[in-house]
Amino acid sequence: MPLFKHQHISPKGEFGIWNIAESKSFFLDRLNMTDKELDRYKTLKGKVQVEWLASRYLLHFMSGRETRGRLYKDEFGKPYLENSTHQISMSHSKDMAAVIASPIVCGIDIQYIVEKIERIAPKFMNGAEFESLDQDQILHMHIYWGAKECLYKSYGRRKLEFKEHILIDPFTLQAEEGSFTGIVKKDNFFARYQIHFKRYNEYVLVYSTQMENDV
Numbered sequence: 337m338p339l340f341k342h343q344h345i346s347p348k349g350e351f352g353i354w355n356i357a358e359s360k361s362f363f364l365d366r367l368n369m370t371d372k373e374l375d376r377y378k379t380l381k382g383k384v385q386v387e388w389l390a391s392r393y394l395l396h397f398m399s400g401r402e403t404r405g406r407l408y409k410d411e412f413g414k415p416y417l418e419n420s421t422h423q424i425s426m427s428h429s430k431d432m433a434a435v436i437a438s439p440i441v442c443g444i445d446i447q448y449i450v451e452k453i454e455r456i457a458p459k460f461m462n463g464a465e466f467e468s469l470d471q472d473q474i475l476h477m478h479i480y481w482g483a484k485e486c487l488y489k490s491y492g493r494r495k496l497e498f499k500e501h502i503l504i505d506p507f508t509l510q511a512e513e514g515s516f517t518g519i520v521k522k523d524n525f526f527a528r529y530q531i532h533f534k535r536y537n538e539y540v541l542v543y544s545t546q547m548e549n550d551v
Contacts (some may be wrong), residue, residue: 354434356390368432426444459498
């Protein structure tokens, strides 16, 4: 069973990473998916299918339930788990899947590190964020991207511009793991988030939790 990482986080919650070595049939036999899930699964292509399945299986595995809780989406497409008060977020990238669950609003993103992020960085990073980039710019850019993905998922209402509405407090990349903060600000909505990252070989994991006293 290739559970790569399972860790409890402060103040509350947990995340997991699954290193995918199984076939699609392994997950299909164990998930007992709803018709809507099956319809969504059939629209996916190639390796994304097994990564998508693995993220759902990891969520079930982390829940500790014998019978899988149904996974639904709200009116904005944000996933939630049947009969659970926990917030959840899922991600997958090139044979890895990641899930976070917490009573606090949260988000997670895992990315395989690639050079081409340099080409798209101007689409999601602002000037101050660019100025903070240090020697390992590729990793730094991936962390900014992952952080903004996490906050987008936490907000969960779509129509959020990464460059305009999701602002990361610039930070220096001094190690392959660390933490920093960021905000989502749009119209009359404002929330601040604690963000953590850790590099695992060719991957970087980023996760966030909403900080208290924000609405």
